[in-house]
Amino acid sequence: DAGVTQSPTHLIKTRGQQVTLRCSPKSGHDTVSWYQQALGQGPQFIFQYYEEEERQRGNFPDRFSGHQFPNYSSELNVNALLLGDSALYLCASNLARERSATNEKLFFGSGTQLSVL
């Protein structure tokens, strides 16, 4: 059973460019969340997608946008890249109906390391 898979693993872009990161949730999961982890910091919540809609959003500008497809996979798009967008981008998945259940578990991918030059 594959866990959460993210692609690409590494990416180098220049300022002003646009980037798309991809995530496939763990089999059976229907909810995807994205986090940004700057070097030496804890992950920060970007947004969550469920039923192809953005359910909740963190404190990130509109340059960050996302999408969820009918097969539950998701994309994170970042426009007009800034140097400060350099970070590890993590995708996490879970099953919505297990939310708040004692056996609820969020699974994280290994991330996409984005470097903006």
Next chain:
Amino acid sequence: GDSVTQMEGPVTLSEEAFLTINCTYTATGYPSLFWYVQYPGEGLQLLLKATKADDKGSNKGFEATYRKETTSFHLEKGSVQVSDSAVYFCALRSNFGNEKLTFGTGTRLTIIP
């Protein structure tokens, strides 16, 4: 807003030493509390969690107790191993229809043989 303050690292211990990593939080209501671990080159993995006051989460010899009176969730292990070397993150999730996890800055733990 919600926040997590975590013991700064890095922390270096000898094998079989006792481990404590401190974590305190600020949140409205009664959040759920988590410890996640990140091994080199891997994604975050849930280590343990507690969903209400006085609950004790435990896994792989690690324990943490949800202390509402001190707003703390300190991670402990009685005898660490080299394989415990990783970065540990304390996190919370508010229970008011909130989906996001709020993380601390992480504590890098290195165990030397």
